[in-house]
């Protein structure tokens with residue numbers, strides 16, 4: 211009822227201007243309109259307000275028809291528009307536009323008019339390929355469904371002719387081939403031959419013509435390598451099924467992944483380069499560790515012979531040792547002198563060793579082998595000068611994995627990084643995979659460019675906000691401590707300086723003793739990264755922090771619960787030089803270490819005993835029982851047993867005490883106080899003496915953890931942490 215009335219009002223509102231415009235002289239007393247000649251052929255009508263002035267007559271037609279006149283209005287005793295006796299209103303059939311012009315094909319049935327529910331089918335003359343809808347139905351709104359069909363000359367689009375190349379093959383239908391050549395002296399990189407596939411795409415990668423001096427920029431290489439690698443590392447959110455277009459199946463997270471890395475260490479590589487090469491491998495492995503997969507690794511160094519650093523079989527067998535730390539250690543242990551005869555560049559031998567390892571894997575479990583994704587990455591700076599042509603070895607590897615089944619080609623990725631100008635690009639182009647739209651050969655001027663490339667490799671979407679991601683091998687020292695914050699509190703005449711650590715994008719963890727009563731947020735300056743100064747919104751001390759709490763017991767200054775959180779006004783943007791450190795007992799940290807939540811990272815760290823006893827040697831402390839000073843809420847470091855620790859100096863208060871686990875850094879304490887300040891007067895590096903001890907607020911302590919949890923879980927400026 212209500213609805214109808216509303217409809218009426220709506221109608222009136224529309225009609226009102228017309229009524230107002232009608233000349234009043236024409237109106238009669240009755241004002242009603244005639245009842246004759248109003249019918250519609252093939253339909254009916256309804257009246258809003260009978261035959262009286264202002265009533266609206268609306269015509270109704272059955273499905274698939276439309277009225278020749280939509281409606282009439284009673285106005286000045288007449289219906290407008292006027293009904294014509296000769297040409298009454300009629301219900302007409304709805305038609306769809308005529309697909310008369312259809313080049314290079316047939317429309318069937320071919321008719322003058324197409325009505326609702328009429329179906330047309332389209333076919334192309336031979337040698338032409340239909341794109342668009344082959345069957346279209348006329349819809350009640352007078353439109354065809356689907357999309358416009360086109361008969362094109364070819365199944366695949368013209369693959370073009372890249373600069374510097376020439377192409378043989380001008381027919382682009384299914385299974386047709388095109389072949390490329392580069393003008394002399396350029397080398398073809400990419401696919402020499404491409405085949406038009408079912409899905410209308412060309413196989414392989416577009417060829418490019420490289421001169422000797424042509425290099426991939428680190429950005430180009432990093433984009434191409436990561437987009438290719440990503441499909442193996444299961445970054446893609448949905449698990450694509452193999453479709454007609456021959457798209458690859460993305461590995462699920464539990465997928466098995468074996469990675470073989472071979473590094474050229476021949477003559478041309480000096481000691482410095484060799485160290486760089488090791489750093490490069492670490493960087494690569496570390497980058498891969500950010501993805502949600504846990505690959506097995508084999509690492510080989512080759513020159514005349516091949517020296518293994520890590521074997522895939524051992525990696526798989528020693529469950530306890532399959533950590534990245536372990537591989538990094540082995541890499542560090544492997545020195546320049548271990549390399550043996552350095553005169554040759556025996557690429558064939560390197561591939562041959564990888565082949566042997568793969569055969570062993572296959573023999574050990576054939577099912578697992580066939581389910582595994584195999585990645586082989588070779589770094590070489592020169593031309594193979596001994597051991598013969600590596601191509602047959604590469605072919606053996608291909609055959610082992612694919613068993614000549616083209617559908618299995620996706621299980622193998624062969625990458626080569628050619629470093630420097632001696633690289634024989636033509637040979638190497640033959641060793642790599644040529645997968646659809648993926649690049650597998652990269653040519654870079656030097657190892658620094660390779661490092662930069664790996665460095666750029668992780669796109670921000672996958673790594674931003676990851677805690678504890680550091681890189682120690684590179685020039686930029688800030689990258690080793692990206693969480694570092696310098697805190698200055700202005701208190702004329704002399705302010706105080708502390709360190710802190712970024713723990714979320716808007717919180718900095720530091721020591722409570724950095725602040726005194728009356729310090730307001732605007733007096734605090736926080737410096738992050740190089741010159742990034744950020745504003746402070748507020749700071750909170752641990753509620754139990756009380757420096758005078760044990761004065762009466764002979765402890766002049768008491769530092770239990772010496773922790774504070776500084777909240778920034780705005781959350782900071784994460785970069786490779788500005789990232790949070792990991793906080794224990796959080797989901798984020800467990801993810802970093804790839805631990806299950808139940809395994810957790812909430813175990814206590816730190817050695818005690820003698821360490822705690824030494825606290826009594828501190829100035830201003832006169833207690834019998836050291837535990838009065840150093841409660842369980844402290845971690846203790848320093849001394850010379852079992853190993854000589856680094857020491858904390860004044861001005862480092864509030865800084866992070868951290869451990870490096872599997873290449874990710876976790877903060878375990880906040881530097882609080884020490885027995886001796888042995889940094890004074892000394893030069894740069896300070897090492898501990900037997901009784902120089904530092905004490906750190908223990909982040910594993912229940913009461914400190916609950917303080918952090920309270921604030922960091924409810925971070926409403928940055929991204930909050932989830933505590934376990």
Ligand SMILES: *[C@@H]1O[C@H](CO)[C@@H](O)[C@H](O)[C@H]1NC(C)=O
Pocket residue numbers: 273274275326327
């Ligand atoms: C078109 O087909 C639909 C579904 O079969 C039917 O409901 C509708 O009445 C048909 N329309 C005409 C105009 O035949």
Ligand SMILES: *[C@@H]1O[C@H](CO)[C@@H](O)[C@H](O)[C@H]1NC(C)=O
Pocket residue numbers: 343345346347355356357
């Ligand atoms: C058009 O509609 C018909 C009938 O509903 C349907 O069979 C056909 O698949 C549709 N075509 C497209 C391309 O949607």
Ligand SMILES: *[C@@H]1O[C@H](CO)[C@@H](O)[C@H](O)[C@H]1NC(C)=O
Pocket residue numbers: 575576577578581
């Ligand atoms: C081989 O691997 C498959 C799948 O990965 C596994 O289910 C099977 O138990 C393995 N067989 C042996 C003997 O380890």
Ligand SMILES: *[C@@H]1O[C@H](CO)[C@@H](O)[C@H](O)[C@H]1NC(C)=O
Pocket residue numbers: 756757758759760
């Ligand atoms: C600190 O501890 C002392 C000694 O127990 C006490 O008198 C004082 O009120 C405490 N201060 C605060 C702020 O709790």
